[in-house]
Amino acid sequence: MTESALRTEGLGKRYGQTWALQDCSLELPAGRIAALVGPNGAGKSTLLHLAVGLLRPDTGQVRVFGRDPRDDPDARADLGFVAQDTPLYPDFTAGELITMGRRLNPRGWDDSIARDRLAGLGLPLDKRVGRLSGGQRAQVALALALAKRPRLLLLDEPVAALDPLARHEFMQALMGAVGEYGTTVLLSSHLLNDLERVCDHLVLLHTSHVQLSAPVDELLASHCRLVGPRTPDGAAVPGVAAVIRASHTERQSTLLVRTDGPVDASRWTVHEVTLEDLVLAHLGASAGPSAGPNTGPSAGLSAGPTASEVAA
Numbered sequence: 001m002t003e004s005a006l007r008t009e010g011l012g013k014r015y016g017q018t019w020a021l022q023d024c025s026l027e028l029p030a031g032r033i034a035a036l037v038g039p040n041g042a043g044k045s046t047l048l049h050l051a052v053g054l055l056r057p058d059t060g061q062v063r064v065f066g067r068d069p070r071d072d073p074d075a076r077a078d079l080g081f082v083a084q085d086t087p088l089y090p091d092f093t094a095g096e097l098i099t100m101g102r103r104l105n106p107r108g109w110d111d112s113i114a115r116d117r118l119a120g121l122g123l124p125l126d127k128r129v130g131r132l133s134g135g136q137r138a139q140v141a142l143a144l145a146l147a148k149r150p151r152l153l154l155l156d157e158p159v160a161a162l163d164p165l166a167r168h169e170f171m172q173a174l175m176g177a178v179g180e181y182g183t184t185v186l187l188s189s190h191l192l193n194d195l196e197r198v199c200d201h202l203v204l205l206h207t208s209h210v211q212l213s214a215p216v217d218e219l220l221a222s223h224c225r226l227v228g229p230r231t232p233d234g235a236a237v238p239g240v241a242a243v244i245r246a247s248h249t250e251r252q253s254t255l256l257v258r259t260d261g262p263v264d265a266s267r268w269t270v271h272e273v274t275l276e277d278l279v280l281a282h283l284g285a286s287a288g289p290s291a292g293p294n295t296g297p298s299a300g301l302s303a304g305p306t307a308s309e310v311a312a
């Protein structure tokens with residue numbers, strides 16, 4: 001059986017009366033590269049901060065390779081974290097940050113990983129990081145996180161502020177490192193196209209709840225888009241477990257569905273879906289008109305953000 005890199009059970013965190021994360025149960029097997037997706041305020045940063053032990057849960061528990069990251073230094077030694085906006089001490093040089101990292105992480109640190117990566121990118125070790133570009137700072141943050149040789153690397157929107165080329169270079173560096181060291185990754189981002197290229201597992205949060213957590217290939221195999229003659233919302237479609245999202249013209253219906261068997265191909269044209277289609281459908285699905293025999297739990301969502309908001 002594959003080891004769990006990250007496992008949460010009933011995990012919850014609240015600020016005053018507001019639940020930032022609620023009843024979060026998920027499992028990320030070791031070796032996965034997982035996308036953590038959800039609209040603004042869904043609870044992604046909260047989940048990542050709970051996972052690295054920076055926040056104390058109000059309910060439930062979180063385990064990193066079976067250990068509690070708040071109580072067990074060995075669990076924290078297994079973790080690397082690149083926080084949102086890649087905060088680094090701006091008056092320090094990358095070289096000084098590498099030295100600091102070594103002293104703060106006596107259990108496991110490899111200077112050469114950070115130095116070689118930065119040299120490969122042509123990034124100077126003797127320039128204050130506050131004077132580097134956003135993309136260069138992100139690369140320094142990634143190099144420092146990797147030098148810790150984490151078994152689980154958590155990244156909170158590391159590429160949000162980067163231009164497309166810098167984003168591409170960052171993702172390439174990340175994938176190269178993951179391939180080399182076998183690191184498990186949980187990466188939060190709104191950039192679904194970037195995620196689709198590299199991730200093999202999806203965790204989708206919506207209004208503080210886990211909506212999906214599964215391997216990408218399983219999700220893509222169990223969802224499709226059906227196009228056929230107009231069908232009333234709620235009408236049963238053989239082979240369809242849940243209608244996630246439906247749209248209609250006068251004569252035609254388009255349904256993004258979760259299937260549990262073969263769909264009648266004489267009546268429906270069946271199209272594969274992309275990860276982006278699937279995420280947007282789940283986030284945009286709303287309770288109400290599509291409720292009916294094929295409407296599963298995932299169809300009963302509150303109205304989500306628009307495609308442009310999610311993909312922005």
Ligand SMILES: Nc1ncnc2c1ncn2[C@@H]1O[C@H](COP(=O)(O)OP(=O)(O)OP(=O)(O)O)[C@@H](O)[C@H]1O
Pocket residue numbers: 015018019020021038039040041042043044045046047
């Ligand atoms: N320190 C805090 N004090 C009060 N409320 C907070 C705090 N941190 C987060 N929240 C609230 O918790 C909820 C989840 O926030 P979180 O930052 O985890 O969302 P997110 O999915 O990372 O959002 P984004 O995509 O905008 O970064 C939001 O409603 C947010 O306002």
